[in-house]
Amino acid sequence: MSEKNTYLPYLMTIEKVIKEAPGVKTFRLKFQDEAEAEAFEFEAGQFGEYSAFGEGESTFCIASSPTRKGYIECTFRDTGRVTSGLASLEEGSTMGFRGPYGNVFPLDEWKGKNLVFIAGGIALPPMRCVIWNALDLRKNFGDITIVYGAKTVNDLVYKTELKEWSDRPDVRMVTTVDPGGQTADWKGEIGFVPTVVEKVAPSAENTIAIVCGPPIMIKFTFPVLEKLGFRDDQVFTTLENRMKCGVGKCGRCNVGKLYICKDGPVFSKEELNLIPAEEY
């Protein structure tokens, strides 16, 4: 039997380690096997299972854009056994990856539309993938607005990219930190993400809003978007739940009858209305 073992990971070399924020790192990963690298394809929104040999597997999104070939990136916070195992790895080390899993942001359907990205804290990574994907195909889209907030200035991830986006004339970049999280020379907004979205007030006309953040941020941002005139089919998010397999079998990530790993992680608000909010 030559059946493929779903759980056997690709071997990846950590090509680059970037320290993003306290406890937060980005890894750039290259496939060790050239044939695997050639065959590998993914789309914005998908995730994978990343493993530190000796510690186990953790679930993160693919944080790099599919338009950037030859590598994938992941960004994670050092919080548990696996993530601290990963965080201790240095450039040149070997780790495991399996994926890509899950559904995708329907970027093709968004051609010609304005995009508003709204992200909080460590939820920028899944958004970063689709932001770069859209920016690399910039002419396909109308106005692009990014609202990103973190608890403190120190907690903002992708600092050089935030500046890069902010410097671009074709991107409206708004960065905010929670009240009290600012530094003396902070020039961005001060306030929680939902409040700042209300202030920035992106037009709902011909626009798609993509919201990623902790459940509490999503909960308070949805009503703001509704107030701004966004219909439920114009609002997208990506959900996270604890996962082990990533392929709809281990039985823990379901929200009602839908599996985040298979039916998600990308959901429109219209789809979310059909599943119980208390399970994510």
Next chain:
Amino acid sequence: MEVKYISEGGIEQWFKIIVDSGKRVYAPVNARGQVDFKLVKNLGEVASEYIQTTQSVKASVYQKAEVLFSYEKVNGKVELKDFDPESVPETVLWKVHPCDAAGFKPLSAIFNWDTPDKMHNAHLVKTTIVSFSCPASDESCFCSSVNGSPGNTAGSDIQLTMLPDGGAIVEIFTIKGEALIALMPSVFEADKGEDKQKYLAVLPAKFNLEEVNAKLNKAFDSTVWKEQSERCIGCGACAFVCPTCACFDIQEDAHGSKGRRIRCWDACGFGLFTLHTSGHNPREHQSQRWRQRILHKFSYMPERLSVVGCTGCGRCSRACPVDMNILEHITSIAAQ
């Protein structure tokens, strides 16, 4: 399907030849009053006069701890060693109840619904299931309410129905079943025309599955979950004895430069099952976990996989330390 007759002495000879053929044979064994599937060599070891084994036969296919692959770190590199299907020995499961044999369908549905599961399939393909129809049932049994019956043959390669003379009606359903018969064809005689139904337990259906399913589709916000699960202590016994529970964890077993990634049984009744690293838990309360258990088996699985996640074996009710009774709970939902 072919029907034959085998005498008491024939069963003894056939069983011996199966063991002598080198196949592993698992059968119910009574060990200090608890009947469970164990590796056996002689027919004399096989238990009789019991209603149900404590654990289902599931563990012989869906291993409690399955090594998915192993690895070794060598000079800064990692070498992977894939699971080898050839390492799985030929196995015969003897005296399996129809409710356990039927459990392999939902298990396979879960493991293979999207991508085939190499490990699960490797075990299943090497397994021959000899079921025995049920002459007796108890108050926990409800197979006939969930598409089964005491003589249900789904999932069986061969089914034996014991006769008063010590012999049995032998029904042969699959190529694997035929291969087991072929080990000693001489002991199988022509069908004597006995009516199988006469020797089966009588077990009328206790609820209507479609009715339950329709009720559950609207029951997510019901107060019934809290009422029913107030005494649940979240021990997970129900999941571990269940022939269809498949939820698992993936764990690492590493020593020095060598390690193995292992799939282990898990249970939706455990508080840690869905706990996020952040501390957020979408199923924080036992009532939410109980709801997940029932909805998964009786609503999500039928809808997504076209199979019910319950075979009515009644083990969860027998094993529950706080006397939760799935049959009572389901019938009360149906009656709502």
